[in-house]
Amino acid sequence: MKSPAKHKPQPFSRVLSEVFVFFFTLSCFLLLSPDAYAHKIHLFCRFEGTTLHGEGFFSGGNPVKNSPINIFNLENGNLLASTMTSDEGTFAVSLEEKPSIQVVLDAGQGHRATWTWDKTSEKAEISQNNFADAQNPVPAITAGLIAIAVFFGILYLWKQRHAT
Amino acid sequence: MHISEGILPLTTLAGGYAASAFGVAMGLRTIEDRQMVRTAMLSSAFFVTSFIHIPLGPTNIHLVLNGLVGLLAGWACFIAIGIALLLQALLFQFGGITTLGVNTLNMALPALACYLIFSPFLSIKKIPVFLTGFLCGSVSVFLSALFLSLSLVTAGESFIPAAKLVFATNIPLMFVDGLITALALQFIEKVKPEMLTS
Structure with missing residues (x-):
């Protein structure tokens, strides 16, 4: 009332x-x-056998710590694996095979980097999608x-x- | 503390939307005209605090302040937090549209719990406002981290390590958020005490 x-x-x-x-x-x-003015992030990955090793770091060189890594199968869109980066910004995931995948590093605050692996051409493609760095x-x-x-x-x- | 798209199962997403819709409906029903400016300000503060980062040891955290929002807005915290999270998803891709319900619930339900637990403390004035604020800020972040971890667990066993890690990294935030909430309440008590009891 x-x-x-x-x-x-x-x-x-x-x-x-x-x-x-x-x-x-x-x-x-x-x-x-x-x-508020964030930095660009980079994600680099490599296969050793069927184990995927990767590293995420900011453009200043600082590692992207404790951030989620999601690995998607590009053929069916399924989530293959998930992990977190270490204090050094690194991670390693054992996969059963080497399919075409997309690795997504989400550092929060709109910081997102992807690494795509095409199994047919065996080529990798890196892309950063960083809103904060792209514009004020x-x-x-x-x-x-x-x-x-x-x-x-x-x-x-x-x-x-x-x-x- | 935002959950991104493509992680949670449909049942969790739907449950989050249903519970948040109920909270928003209760907020719309109970909010009064005189609370409108205050709720808008609390929503703005919640929206903006995500951009203020505090380096803390090996990690980097941002304030949440959902306890403060809940304590001062009551049921309207669902509106304040929901609209702020929607704008964060649309403008900055924090979280996502499908996870908006779960993210709103994870933030607003602890805020509402803090309102129900701690607002009587402000009325009876037997406990210092600073202590009430600290407990309110800490408990709200604790509950939000707990709900967030539980939400991740519903995505499957593979997310249990991530859920544990998310919970652990938010422990320092409980103290920082508690401190900032306490200082904010102490300031409000000095400049506009009627705001704490109305």
Whole structure:
């Protein structure tokens, strides 16, 4: 139950100034955080027999530690194996055979690198998909914050319409 | 703490969506007009904290703050966290759309639990706000890491080592998140104490 006497609505100008200060503080945090501007990651793999060895590292040379590695069979899309990288960014997985595979290293925060092996041509292909390095993430974050504000604005109007 | 696409079985994904939909529906039903700006701010904070990384020993963690969101938003935490995770999936490919339900549940259910457990502490004022905040932040991350690990286990036995590792790497985060939640609550107590009890 609402209690109008207890919860006086704040003046709009005051709400607006609070919102402005909040978003300004968030933006400062974000711009001062060096990790907001992430690095490209690299994934290199090689077969020794049917054992797949691999290594993931950032462009600065730091290993991609404790991150999930998923190996997919390219012929049917099935997940063949899963593991995590070590503290050195390395991993090794024993496979029963050498099918065409795609190895996906997911370092979080949109950092993703893949290594594809084609069994017929016995050639490997590497690709990095790194949103944060490809472009400055701040515009996308700003868009996200605006989307949140719009969503709750619409929700506010919807609640008001259904309250009467 | 996002689970990516293509790992979890369909039953887990569907269960996550069903439970999260119930939570969001409860949030939509209970949220009041005066909570709207606060919930939007908490959702924004949750959205942005994923980008603030803290190097800690051999690993690198980012804040979660779902305990703070839960404590201040109540059932509306499902809306705040759900919309933030949806935008993270759409804009940054964190997690995914199929795993949105599970990821929302893993973050918002501990947040709701913290609201139910710790909000009475703020009302009775017998326990220092700092301690309440620390416990709230720590417990929420502990439960989220636990739920995340359990979600991974449903993907099969091959994911058990990964689930254990994910849980272990989040232990330091419990303390860091607890500390930041405690400091945030202490600050709110000084500048706007009515926010803690309303």
